[in-house]
Amino acid sequence: MGAGKVSIRHVHKAYGAFKALDGISLDIQPGEFLTLLGPSGSGKTTLLNIIAGFERPDSGSLMVDEVEFITRPPHKRDLGMVFQNYALFPHMDVFDNVAYPLKLRGIDRASIRSRVMGALETVHMDKLAARRIGELSGGQRQRVALARAIVFEPRILLMDEPLSALDKNLREHMQMELKRLHNRLGMTTVYVTHDQQEALTMSDRIAVLDRGKVIQLDTPQNIYDHPNCKFVAGFMGETRFLPVERRDSGYHLDSRSLRLASEPLHRGANGWLIVRPERLRWAGNAQRDNRISGKVMDIVYRGDSHLVSISLAGDHEISIRHTGSEGKELPVPGQDLELWLTPEASVVVGDAIQ
Structure with a gap:
């Protein structure tokens, strides 16, 4: 068994006039957790299906551990797969669902029992081995699907939005469990989601896709703190944008010069200042920070906080x-307000990658 290194080069896939993938190239390192993140129609599931062998690209190369996989059928790729709907067999119990890929590979009965129970123990489902699939909750079914995907120790694990059907609390709990499981198994994992918080929580790196292209490929922190364009910045978190203009040697917001901690990747005449609720401050230093003045529109109670719109x-x-x-009273609608952004939190991006 190889280490699970994936090299994708110049992959194209079209459905008629629609370009699902437009020349994608990227490398996935052995043992890495890479998330494909993007809106519907961005190409993330198509790319996952090409890695799995369910789709054949129009052109390009897919190498796994230096071996070309484009023409290799799915059952010979040594990949584990967890689908959005789990794809479990309702007529089988938990044990037989997890044992199924081992039986296909001709593993002996004693080894099957040992490996199935080991996989179920890993996902905390060993006590429910005899339970029918119809008797399980959504979270339990997700764990069974995961156990089935890892039981034959594949070199690569592929997951297509496996948590999307779960409620918010269970989804967040399973995110942490999947992250811990990946750290323990060290299996190369490619994960598809449209949920940016999920991607930030679980990934070693994130590939942000749009219209069949990789727009940015980087660590979660760099994707969030240093997006390379307006699209990536807008896709991550509760982001608003203020137009800025480049004059002389720097950028200006209205009539005020912006203080930036680092030179933007953007070099155009105009750009956008990224403004996120958690990066704004109620107080600042007029000699150091960037001031933004406005009027309170409305205030929404969020449980742990109030969201104030200006x-x-x-x-x-x-x-x-x-x-x-904050040491500052909650404002009221109609009140004039001054807010502050530190130079470190002041990031300027352009409409597109430079």
Whole structure:
């Protein structure tokens, strides 16, 4: 068994006039957890299906451990797969569902029992081995599907939005369990989601896709803190944008010069200042920080905080969180407000990659 290194080069896939994948190239390192993140129609599931062998690209190369996989059928790729709907067999119990890939490979009965129970123990389902699939909750079915995918120790694990059917609390719990399981098994994992918080929580790296192209490939922190264009910035978190203009040697927001901690990747005449609720401050240093003035529009209670929406000149709007620990009273609608961004939190991006 190889280490699970994946090399994708110049992969194209079209359905009629629609370009699902438009020349994608990327490398996935052995043992890495890589998330394919993007909106519907961005190409992430098509790319996962090409890795799995369910789709054949129009052109390009897919190498796994230096071996070309484009023409290799799915059952000979040594890949584990967890589908969005889990694809479990309802007429089988938990044990037989997990044992199925081992039986296909002709593994002896004693080894099957040992490996199935080991996989079920890994996902905390060993006590329910005799349970029928119809008797399980959504979270339990997800664990069975995961056990079936890892029981034959594949070199690569592929997951297509496996948590999307779960409720919020269970989904967040399973995110952490999957992350711990990956750290323990060290299996190369390719994960598809449209949920940016899920991608940030679980990934070693994230590939942000749009219209069949990889827009940015980087660590979760760099994707969030240093997006390379407006699309990536807008896809990550609660993001608003304020237009800025490049004059002389720097960028200006309205009439004020922006103080930036690092030179933007963007080099165009105009750009966008990224404004996120958690990066705004209620107080700042006028000699060091960037000031944004506006008027309170409305206030929404979020349980752990209030989200305060502020209207700015030019028909723009931003938001800031008020948690009660700021040492500043909650404002009221109609109140004039001054907010602050540190130079480190002030990031400028362009409409497209430079």
